[in-house]
Amino acid sequence: MKTSIDCIPCFVRQTLEAARFLSDYPSVHEGVLREILRCLAGLDLDRPPPFVGQMIHRKLRELTGNPDPYRDARNRHNRLALQLLPELKEIVRTSEDPLKTAALLSITGNVIDLGAHGDLTEDEVRSSIARTFSEPSHIDIEHLRREMEKASSILFLADNAGEIVFDRLLIEQMPIERVIVAVRGGPVINDAVMCDAEAAGLQDLVKLVSNGSDAPGTILDDCSLAFQSCYRNADLVIAKGQGNYETLSNDEKNIFFLFKIKCQTVASHTGFKQGTNVLTPASR
Amino acid sequence: MKTSIDCIPCFVRQTLEAARFLSDYPSVHEGVLREILRCLAGLDLDRPPPFVGQMIHRKLRELTGNPDPYRDARNRHNRLALQLLPELKEIVRTSEDPLKTAALLSITGNVIDLGAHGDLTEDEVRSSIARTFSEPSHIDIEHLRREMEKASSILFLADNAGEIVFDRLLIEQMPIERVIVAVRGGPVINDAVMCDAEAAGLQDLVKLVSNGSDAPGTILDDCSLAFQSCYRNADLVIAKGQGNYETLSNDEKNIFFLFKIKCQTVASHTGFKQGTNVLTPASR
Numbered sequence: 198m199k200t201s202i203d204c205i206p207c208f209v210r211q212t213l214e215a216a217r218f219l220s221d222y223p224s225v226h227e228g229v230l231r232e233i234l235r236c237l238a239g240l241d242l243d244r245p246p247p248f249v250g251q252m253i254h255r256k257l258r259e260l261t262g263n264p265d266p267y268r269d270a271r272n273r274h275n276r277l278a279l280q281l282l283p284e285l286k287e288i289v290r291t292s293e294d295p296l297k298t299a300a301l302l303s304i305t306g307n308v309i310d311l312g313a314h315g316d317l318t319e320d321e322v323r324s325s326i327a328r329t330f331s332e333p334s335h336i337d338i339e340h341l342r343r344e345m346e347k348a349s350s351i352l353f354l355a356d357n358a359g360e361i362v363f364d365r366l367l368i369e370q371m372p373i374e375r376v377i378v379a380v381r382g383g384p385v386i387n388d389a390v391m392c393d394a395e396a397a398g399l400q401d402l403v404k405l406v407s408n409g410s411d412a413p414g415t416i417l418d419d420c421s422l423a424f425q426s427c428y429r430n431a432d433l434v435i436a437k438g439q440g441n442y443e444t445l446s447n448d449e450k451n452i453f454f455l456f457k458i459k460c461q462t463v464a465s466h467t468g469f470k471q472g473t474n475v476l477t478p479a480s481r
Numbered sequence: 482m483k484t485s486i487d488c489i490p491c492f493v494r495q496t497l498e499a500a501r502f503l504s505d506y507p508s509v510h511e512g513v514l515r516e517i518l519r520c521l522a523g524l525d526l527d528r529p530p531p532f533v534g535q536m537i538h539r540k541l542r543e544l545t546g547n548p549d550p551y552r553d554a555r556n557r558h559n560r561l562a563l564q565l566l567p568e569l570k571e572i573v574r575t576s577e578d579p580l581k582t583a584a585l586l587s588i589t590g591n592v593i594d595l596g597a598h599g600d601l602t603e604d605e606v607r608s609s610i611a612r613t614f615s616e617p618s619h620i621d622i623e624h625l626r627r628e629m630e631k632a633s634s635i636l637f638l639a640d641n642a643g644e645i646v647f648d649r650l651l652i653e654q655m656p657i658e659r660v661i662v663a664v665r666g667g668p669v670i671n672d673a674v675m676c677d678a679e680a681a682g683l684q685d686l687v688k689l690v691s692n693g694s695d696a697p698g699t700i701l702d703d704c705s706l707a708f709q710s711c712y713r714n715a716d717l718v719i720a721k722g723q724g725n726y727e728t729l730s731n732d733e734k735n736i737f738f739l740f741k742i743k744c745q746t747v748a749s750h751t752g753f754k755q756g757t758n759v760l761t762p763a764s765r
Contacts, residue, residue, distance in 0.1 A: 213487070
């Protein structure tokens with residue numbers, strides 16, 4: 198999807214929040230804000246929103262001099278999710294439809310999409326899990342089940358650290374010998390990179406690949422040629438998180454999006470209400 | 482007060498809201514937003530926030546080709562407030578402390594600070610009035626009473642249209658032969674200009690002056706020399722609304738501010754909580 202001008206105030210707010218999360222220096226906050234305002238003034242709105250996220254966080258890494266400022270947060274989120282993993286597995290195992298339950302839990306993991314929530318607790322995640330099952334959902338599980346049976350290669354595009362442990366529950370319900378999981382190629386916010394997939398233990402289950410890009414989504418022409426080929430060759434893509442939706446929603450591909458709709462702009466684009474948990478193919 | 486970088490996301494949001502309120506053309510929305518982002522990138526943060534408001538609304542008037550795009554809204558708000566005037570007068574007349582009651586009602590009038598509330602109803606204003614009397618307030622009325630008795634010239638700086646009818650209640654409680662009321666020199670948002678003061682019937686009570694500026698506040702060096710002299714010569718200034726606080730809070734003058742604290746940045750600057758109705762001298 199293209200960037201809406203409604204995304205602009207949100208980018209500005211996010212820039213300031215991230216700058217403050219990452220630095221104690223007002224000069225850094227002001228510097229990054231001015232740079233981003235300058236970039237936004239001339240922004241190509243045909244690019245998807247994660248293009249701006251990439252730009253903001255490159256600038257933040259440059260100005261803070263820290264190549265991976267969210268590393269501690271990612272580690273914390275992975276640990277938190279791993280502590281919950283045994284009880285989550287039990288929820289899936291004892292449920293009527295383990296695939297559907299795992300898909301919903303995977304969306305729940307998206308609550309670990311911090312921004313500033315460095316201090317998320319186990320209890321907060323637990324109540325978020327409880328809420329997920331009563332929230333408005335559109336989970337097109339039978340369609341996914343059919344496509345998974347047919348596909349000889351399935352590419353799962355991960356989203357955030359911590360969340361990737363929740364994704365493991367879903368991946369375990371899939372024909373894992375045919376599954377490849379892709380993570381970001383470089384640190385951006387708390388998006389999962391290779392070491393996060395490994396922290397979630399995914400290397401023992403499936404083949405892992407990096408997409409070669411540091412965008413908080415999947416901007417194909419910014420990804421490595423190896424990843425682009427992997428993407429082209431997949432019979433089925435499962436794209437996790439709103440960033441992957443924003444970057445791939447217009448792509449001609451057998452692709453399912455799995456995410457919580459977090460803002461009104463994406464709600465309008467999908468036709469679902471804000472807050473809905475969705476598992477939906479690209480074209481319904 | 483200076484502009485905080487926390488004001489920046491708010492300016493961007495306000496720009497988009499105002500552009501949409503004033504024009505149906507997406508090209509205008511995008512154009513004004515890009516221009517303002519460019520200006521904000523290089524903004525002198527030593528200037529007070531209404532300096533940006535002035536810039537945004539000059540740009541909007543230029544791009545919409547409408548020299549007074551809020552004129553209808555202002556007229557509507559004046560009519561609405563005038564309809565309520567008899568019952569407001571009765572509230573003041575029957576109250577224990579008419580000066581204090583009129584000061585609180587004058588702050589209530591600030592609810593007619595639209596932005597997008599072109600569709601404000603009498604009932605909404607009535608419930609806002611009722612709320613005002615139970616909301617947190619800091620009304621330094623005895624101090625104002627003493628200063629009013631001493632002052633041989635009192636300058637009242639008005640804020641918005643509609644609201645100026647509520648201000649009339651307070652002005653009527655003052656020694657009106659010594660009072661001058663100032664309005665903005667040119668249209669900006671729904672700020673009161675001369676015809677709004679006249680719609681409120683103030684020309685029959687007090688001397689009216691224009692400040693010669695189209696800023697949504699009182700940026701002294703942007704005001705006419707005549708107004709600057711009037712301001713310098715006043716023994717006591719009563720400045721209504723947050724815009725006047727933002728522009729005059731650092732001025733060395735015997736000045737009282739009368740407004741509802743509408744954002745966290747101004748709350749921090751004043752030391753009062755956001756949402757508080759205040760009547761306070763410049764230095765407490």
